[in-house]
Amino acid sequence: MTKDILTLLELSKEEMDNLFQRAIELKRRHKQGIRENSLSGKTLGLLFDKASTRTRISFEAAMVQMGGVPTFISAKDTQIARNEPIKDTARVMSRYLDALVIRTYSQSTAEDFAKWSSIPIINGLTDLHHPCQVLSDIMTVIECKGGYQGLNVAWVGDGNNVAHAWINAASVLGFNLTLACPEGYQPGEEIVQNAKCKVQSAGGGVIRLTADPVEAVKAADVINTDVWASMGQESEAEARKKIFAPYQVNAELMAKAHQDVIVMHCLPAHREEEITDEVMEGSHSVVWNQAENKLHLHKALLEMLILR
Incomplete structure (x- = not known):
């Protein structure tokens, strides 16, 4: 251990x-x-x-x-x-x-x-x-979906520290993970490649990167997002708002996913930026249990x- x-x-x-x-x-x-x-x-x-x-x-x-x-x-x-x-x-x-x-x-x-x-x-x-954030997130997925095997998890937004933890989790547990991030804001290449190698050797799920949020959520059972500017990136916040605007988790994007999709946000949330108030307070949201x-x-x- x-x-x-x-x-x-x-x-x-x-x-x-x-x-x-x-x-x-x-x-x-x-x-x-x-x-x-x-x-x-x-x-x-x-x-x-x-x-x-x-x-x-x-x-x-x-x-x-x-x-x-x-x-x-x-x-x-x-x-x-x-x-x-x-x-x-x-x-x-x-x-x-x-x-x-x-x-x-x-x-x-x-x-x-x-x-x-x-x-x-x-x-x-x-x-x-x-890492601890994603452990409790997956616990929430298990409670809502009965498990994680075979699920399609989508990450929409910045390829940040939480995204990295989701990538590592997928490489160990074997669920499918698609990350939609703007060019230049994708997860660390070494982390992604290591995870893909681990998945291939273990015969697990698929880890994919895309720049298209619709592609990421169209078969999703779980949609994840996070703030567009993390702690220490405050000086980039205004520029990031423009770059990430197409990656907002809103009703239009939700309509592309499964009807029983759950939406997660590790908080704190900047409402009406990465996620709308409507989605965060809606029936698909599990952020408070999370x-x-x-x-x-x-x-x-x-x-x-x-x-x-």
Whole structure:
């Protein structure tokens, strides 16, 4: 079993399936009022460089609901901000904590923490990957569709960190994934090629890129989108609005998909940009269940890693 979750490639299909099953069980038990204590006496650190609503709160609540204690650490308030080496900070935090969630800019920062830590390091978002988000997204797909095998998943918009995590998930789990992104804003070529090679060797689904959102959604069971300008790209926001305008998830695009398609957005959403208010509040939207499921998937993930 892996020590860290830096990308979804650290997990096998069996491990992911076990996570989904446990998360769904924990959600059911939570709704029944059953209290958990498997992480009693354990402490989770959250070391964040970037703003967060859902990731921070869901990890903190997850740890509390499993009987443990979370502690939030703003990176700017630590000695890291005064150039203490990661290898020093990581080894010290390993003496205090049982696991650490990192939300930062560079993927290499998370990798360095994993290298020097003796405790599990969990990627809570970097500019390159957002693995935990997609785990809870797939849990939502399973709840809505009864599984993921044979499904057609569409990604419409920027080929960003969440798109990268969906690509990795498809390469491990074998569902079909089509990503519609404008030229120049497609996912990382190395990530795509590695995923395609993994799919071919495993005999799984198909991963395709297109510039046409209609082509991506025409057979879709699931439609995903995200903001057009991620954190750190605010200066590009106005230019991106023009480039991405044809990629808006709206009623016209939805009409091209299956009648029972579900629509997902990892939030926060810029309504009337990447998704219309009509679609986000409509009958196909599962964004609120999707957001809730971060809590339950994180409980299963923390339990798996801390008690490994």
